[in-house]
Amino acid sequence: MKVGIDLGSRFVKIAYSDEANNLYLDKIDTIEFYKKYVFKKDGNIFVDTEAFLNIDDVDITATGYGRNVLAFKNANIVSEIKAHFKGALIQMNHENFTLIDIGGQDSKVIYVKNGYIEDFVMNDKCAASTGRFLENSANILGITLDELANEIKNPVKLNSTCAIFSESEIVGKIAEGYKISEIAAGINESIAKRIFPMIKRFKNEKYFASGGVANLKGVMYFLERLLDDKILVVKNAQYNGAIGCLHY
Numbered sequence: 561m562k563v564g565i566d567l568g569s570r571f572v573k574i575a576y577s578d579e580a581n582n583l584y585l586d587k588i589d590t591i592e593f594y595k596k597y598v599f600k601k602d603g604n605i606f607v608d609t610e611a612f613l614n615i616d617d618v619d620i621t622a623t624g625y626g627r628n629v630l631a632f633k634n635a636n637i638v639s640e641i642k643a644h645f646k647g648a649l650i651q652m653n654h655e656n657f658t659l660i661d662i663g664g665q666d667s668k669v670i671y672v673k674n675g676y677i678e679d680f681v682m683n684d685k686c687a688a689s690t691g692r693f694l695e696n697s698a699n700i701l702g703i704t705l706d707e708l709a710n711e712i713k714n715p716v717k718l719n720s721t722c723a724i725f726s727e728s729e730i731v732g733k734i735a736e737g738y739k740i741s742e743i744a745a746g747i748n749e750s751i752a753k754r755i756f757p758m759i760k761r762f763k764n765e766k767y768f769a770s771g772g773v774a775n776l777k778g779v780m781y782f783l784e785r786l787l788d789d790k791i792l793v794v795k796n797a798q799y800n801g802a803i804g805c806l807h808y
Contacts, residue, residue, distance in 0.1 A: 562618075562621075563619065568624050638808050644668070658671050662691060662769070667682070667683050669758040697747045702740070703744065712778050714739075715746040716746035749778075759783070767787065
């Protein structure tokens with residue numbers, strides 16, 4: 561059986577298909593995955609593939625944050641750029657697009673022309689434009705991630721470009737008496753503003769978004785305003801990388 565795995569910093573996503581080409585998707589918390597299925601032997605870190613997938617004969621292609629750390633038996637390893645490109649290409653059936661992928665630990669923009677990767681840019685140095693920053697911000701505000709993600713009205717201006725300083729600034733805005741909803745809207749707008757310079761380099765026919773953040777209304781709303789164009793969310797956005805692996 562062919563299996564695609566995206567070893568994300570927040571979740572491990574799995575995609576596989578049966579003989580009738582029915583697609584199946586699943587995910588597991590990354591920490592739980594490491595506790596249950598990862599072991600160290602002779603200085604190397606391995607995955608107990610049989611226990612994890614409950615399948616003996618399996619053809620694995622893996623990508624993601626942990627792809628170069630973990631050893632899958634007989635696995636094919638592909639870069640995140642290639643995996644997410646392929647996932648969007650297969651799922652959206654379009655050959656000219658710019659893909660915006662916002663993950664737990666990084667954000668990346670991939671420029672695709674005639675079905676091939678022409679260029680890409682990636683930000684894996686600062687967490688201030690990632691899903692992890694959104695989760696931390698929601699915790700500071702005392703609301704759920706879904707509640708934060710829906711706020712778009714009267715955004716409070718946030719100036720910090722670093723995740724650590726941004727979190728301190730959020731606390732400061734609470735102390736200044738701003739409404740939680742307005743601070744949440746400001747957080748969504750600030751992420752969009754950090755990612756937009758990466759996107760505007762790659763004008764294209766279509767704009768697609770993948771990753772868990774693609775399903776969050778607020779960030780997408782502000783990105784579309786900055787871009788002055790529609791951004792279509794990729795089908796199965798959080799599983800896009802795993803689905804891409806399935807097709808290598």
